[in-house]
Amino acid sequence: MGTTTMIDADRALPGRDTPIRTAEQHFVNFHPLQGPYPEGLEQAMFGLGCFWGAERKFWEADGVYVTAVGYSAGFTPNPTYEEVCSGRTGHSEVVLVVFDPKQVTYGELLKLFWESHDPTQGMRQGNDMGTQYRSGIYTYSDDQLVQAEQSRLEYQKALNEAGHPREITTEIQPAGPFYFAEDYHQQYLAKNPNGYCGIGGTGVTCPTGLDA
Numbered sequence: 001m002g003t004t005t006m007i008d009a010d011r012a013l014p015g016r017d018t019p020i021r022t023a024e025q026h027f028v029n030f031h032p033l034q035g036p037y038p039e040g041l042e043q044a045m046f047g048l049g050c051f052w053g054a055e056r057k058f059w060e061a062d063g064v065y066v067t068a069v070g071y072s073a074g075f076t077p078n079p080t081y082e083e084v085c086s087g088r089t090g091h092s093e094v095v096l097v098v099f100d101p102k103q104v105t106y107g108e109l110l111k112l113f114w115e116s117h118d119p120t121q122g123m124r125q126g127n128d129m130g131t132q133y134r135s136g137i138y139t140y141s142d143d144q145l146v147q148a149e150q151s152r153l154e155y156q157k158a159l160n161e162a163g164h165p166r167e168i169t170t171e172i173q174p175a176g177p178f179y180f181a182e183d184y185h186q187q188y189l190a191k192n193p194n195g196y197c198g199i200g201g202t203g204v205t206c207p208t209g210l211d212a
Contacts, residue, residue: 012090018078019180034180043096044144047138051095054116057116061104061108065099115202125198136171148172157207
């Protein structure tokens with residue numbers, strides 16, 4: 001069981017200057033995992049618990065060019081999985097989503113995010129406990145930030161109307177550095193079809209479609 005208390009920057013692990021090794025291409029669609037990505041595509045980043053199951057939700061969505069799992073919203077540069085799981089880097093397990101806005105809107109990705117996990121659980125998701133499993137939306141533009149914050153209000157209203165008693169704990173902030181996770185984590189459930197997923201939801205439909 002991981003720690004549920006966020007570490008301070010001055011107590012975080014020092015990390016390293018060199019990125020850890022990861023895959024060169026997406027295991028499912030063979031697109032370049034680390035880019036360069038085609039012109040006109042946009043990026044989004046989400047944390048919704050264990051990134052194995054979370055990533056599959058997004059690579060299956062229409063209009064998504066490539067997905068990758070990694071670590072963000074913490075302090076330690078180029079962390080390893082073991083370091084992140086120790087709770088001593090401050091990072092969240094996240095999914096980077098590169099998408100074509102002509103085929104899928106950011107609002108539709110937000111809808112998928114809210115409906116794919118329970119965003120009211122604080123530093124956990126289901127049986128997975130630790131700061132790395134917290135819910136988060138990490139934005140790449142002012143427009144994404146506005147849409148994310150509005151969607152949180154709309155989904156909280158939907159939860160309340162459905163009788164869900166808890167408040168959303170999802171953090172929303174501008175995206176910081178994204179550190180690619182190790183090769184074996186990328187598209188894990190495509191490589192291990194019977195592997196652990198860890199993704200659930202509240203059963204409440206999100207009304208989000210802000211730029212649809």
